[in-house]
Amino acid sequence: MRKLSFADLDTGDQGPRFTNVLPGHVTDRGGFRIYPDRNHRTHDGPGRHTHPIPEVFYIVQGQGEIEIEGEVVDKFEAGDAILIEPEEDHHLISRGEGPLAFVWMHLEPVE
Numbered sequence: 745m746r747k748l749s750f751a752d753l754d755t756g757d758q759g760p761r762f763t764n765v766l767p768g769h770v771t772d773r774g775g776f777r778i779y780p781d782r783n784h785r786t787h788d789g790p791g792r793h794t795h796p797i798p799e800v801f802y803i804v805q806g807q808g809e810i811e812i813e814g815e816v817v818d819k820f821e822a823g824d825a826i827l828i829e830p831e832e833d834h835h836l837i838s839r840g841e842g843p844l845a846f847v848w849m850h851l852e853p854v855e
Contacts, residue, residue, distance in 0.1 A: 745812050745834070746827040747820065769798060774849035776804075784838045785811070792833040798851040799828040801836065806844035811835040 779786070787793035807821040813833050820826060820836070828834045838844035 745810060745817060745829060745832060747810070747818055748825040748827070768854050769851035771849045772797070772852040774847060776845070776847050778843050778845045779838050780843040782838055782840065784844065786836045788835070793835065794831045794833055795828075795850060796830055797853075798830055799834070800849045800851060801826040801828070802847045802849075804845040804847060806838055806840040806842060806846075808839040808844060809837045811837060 777786075801820075803820050803822050803824045803826070805822050807819065809816045810818045810820055810826060811834065812828075816837070819839075826836075836844070836846070
């Protein structure tokens, strides 16, 4: 797991971009989620939640904790980008007073 701030992203000539988060990868699919409740834990089903490819979360609103392999390893807030490595069991836990909103992207290697 790596956490980046908005300032860590490549600004290029058109503003911040995710192209330098994981060189050699492109977005395969993604979406936008809003969780209004404090203490909501993403992917809260039984067992581990992993992917065979990297995943990026960009936090739009809210704050909370990052859980990797069952342990809280860091905190996040709006403006952070979080890179989850392949096969890492991962969850975001909302700890803010307001809703947690984020964009998620699954990344595929460029061929």
